Amino acid sequence: MLVVTCRPALPRRRLLASTAAGLLLGGCAVGPDYQAPAAPGSQRFTEQQLPTQTVSTGGAGGAAQRFDQGRDIPADWWALFHSQQITDLVTLALKSNPDLAAAQATLRQAQENVRAAQGSLFPQVGFDAQWQRQAAPTAQYGVAGGRTLTYTYDSYNVNVSYTLDLFGGVRRQIEQLDAKAEYQHWELVGADLTLAANVVNAALTEASLRAQIATTEDIIRIAKEALSLTQQRFALGAVSQADVLQQQALVDQQVATLPALQKQLQQQRNQIAVYLGGRPDGYSMATLDLNALTLPEDLPVSLPSKLVEQRPDIRAYAALLHAASAGVGVAIANMLPQVTLSGAYGRGADNFSNLFTPEGIAWSIASAITQPIFKGGTLNAQRRAALDALDVAAAQYSSTVNVAFQNVADALVAIERDAEALQAAVAAQKTADASLSVAQTQYRAGGGTYLNVLTAQQSAFSARLSVTKARATRFSDTVALFQALGGGWWNLPDTDTQLADASGAQR
Structure with a gap:
């Protein structure tokens, strides 16, 4: 199948000049013209209609979050947490992370490959000069006498060649490279978004782990007090050894959870150090205070039809689809004739004084056409492979x-259920606190034991641990929503220039 397109194959603005020249001198372009896939017709993201807002719970991180359909996302979405420390972390990471630097360099490399390929649309001009001094025996030329002939020859030539892009194969190659450069552009945008989300999540996880460690240490302290009291009562014969062992097992279980939390905490700090472009031994920033963060209450929810424009990964795969489409045109063009025009003008003489005389002029004009006839099915297989790549x-x-x-x-869905989970955790904490208050009152009135107080206190701390985890989860899933919606990169000033051309120093 031969598809011939007589419209420009490269619609991007930065290729207009070179494309116009190619169209003027070349002709039509074989292969399909790329058409961006239509946006999905979905009316909502979830199976069931979302509520207008989540449930609310008193205390830090318990505010109701409202789903604002069609609202835009700010470029610096992390600022919605109202934490200067988070903003500083993200800013430093975006500036110093070496993976971003590599992505920026990869983008520049792809852009330069496009510019290099554009040169094929224009005539190729070269210059060569030759100076030759040679001695040879006259017998070599059939002249007797045993003499040696010495002569000098100078030549200077300007060579011009041009391969007509009759079927747009060169233009399709440039289109393909340009699409690959666009893929790298969106990979860079996606890397920016992923890095920002990872930094915020790592900081939130660190804060949550620090709070969990503090609460776990309180639980262990209370459990050890209860163990000590149980051992005293065992010595007096008030309880059995089974009661002592049961309390000892509880202490051991709580102590066993602490090293894992401490390991996770230090690993999170190590990870943040790497995100910031440094090493763990040089990281000393204080842990974020989870209670000092503000949970964003008005959550932007883009229209489903807009998601394909906002997600960097979707834009990246659209660019790969474009590149595959252009690759079909390249494969088809390789099966068709190629015409090359060439010319040369120069001068040559046996000495410099004769170089500029009419007798020293040398010129040539030539044309050539090449047409593959038999290559063992290679070209047709390459065309079919290009079509398969387009399907992929x-x-x-x-x-x-x-x-x-x-x-x-x-x-x-997570944001909706997280609010309910926090509400349940807070309710459980209130119940545990009330139980502790009753136990303390009974103990002060002489109607209860101190062991009951310690047990109730341990339950209260455990409930507080659950609240800490639930609160941190609300923050993390809010970050996940901002990331899933694309992160607001389109609201950066002069986005295309900033992320494409000014992402690294231009050379």
Whole structure:
């Protein structure tokens, strides 16, 4: 199948000049013109209609979050947590992370490859000069006498060659490289978003772990007090050894949880150090205070039809689809004739004084046409492979869109259920606190034991631990929503220039 397109194959603005020249001198472009896939027609992200807002709970991190359909996301979405420390961490990471530097350099490399390929659209001009001094016996030329002939020859030539892009193969190659550069552009945008989300989540996890460690240490302290009291009562014969062993097992269980939490805490700090472009031994920033954070209450929820424009990964796979489409044109063009025009003008003489005389002029004009006739089926197989690659890219694009919608749906459902989980955890904590208050009152009135007080106190601390985890989860899933919706990169000033051309120093 031969598809010939007589429209420009490279719509991007930075290629207009070179494309116009190629169209003027070349002709039509074989292969399909890329058409961006239509946006999904979904009306919502989740299976069931979302409520307008989540439930609310008193205390830090318990505010109701409202789902604001169609609201835009700010570029610096992390600022919505109202934490200067988070803002500083993200800013430093975006400035210093070496993985981002590598992504920026990869983008620049891809852009330069496009510019290099554009040169094929223009005539190639070269210059060569030759100076030759040679001695040879006259017998070599059939002249007797045993003499040696010495002569000098100078030549200077300007060579011009141009391969007509009759079927747009060169333009399709440039289009393909340009699409790959665009893929790297969106990979960089996605890397920015992922890094920012990872930094915020790591800081939130660190804060949660620090609070969990403090609460766990309180639980261990209370459990050891209860063990000591149980041992005293055993010595007096008031309880059995089974009671002592049961309390000892409880202490051991709580103590066993502490090293894992401490390990996770230090590993999180090590990870943050790497995100910031440094090493663990040089990281000394204080832990974030979870209670000092503000939970964003008005959550932007983009329209489903907008998600394909906002998600960097979807835009990246659209660029790969574009590259695969152009690759079909390249494969087809390789099967068709190629015409090359060439010319040369120069001068040559046996000495410099004769170089500029009419007798020293040398010129040539030539044309050549090449047409593959038999290559053992290679070219046709390459065309079919290019069509298969296009099918692969289309399937991958479709899968990426589906996963993106799943990410948003997961985040929205998580935010709704997180609020309910925190509400339940806070209710459990209130019950545990009330039970502790009753135990303390009974003990002061002489109607209860101190062991009952310690047991109630231990339950209260455990409930507080659950509240800490539930609160941290609300923050983390809010970050997940911002990331799933694309992160607001489109609200950066002069986004294309900043992320594409000014992402690194231009050379």
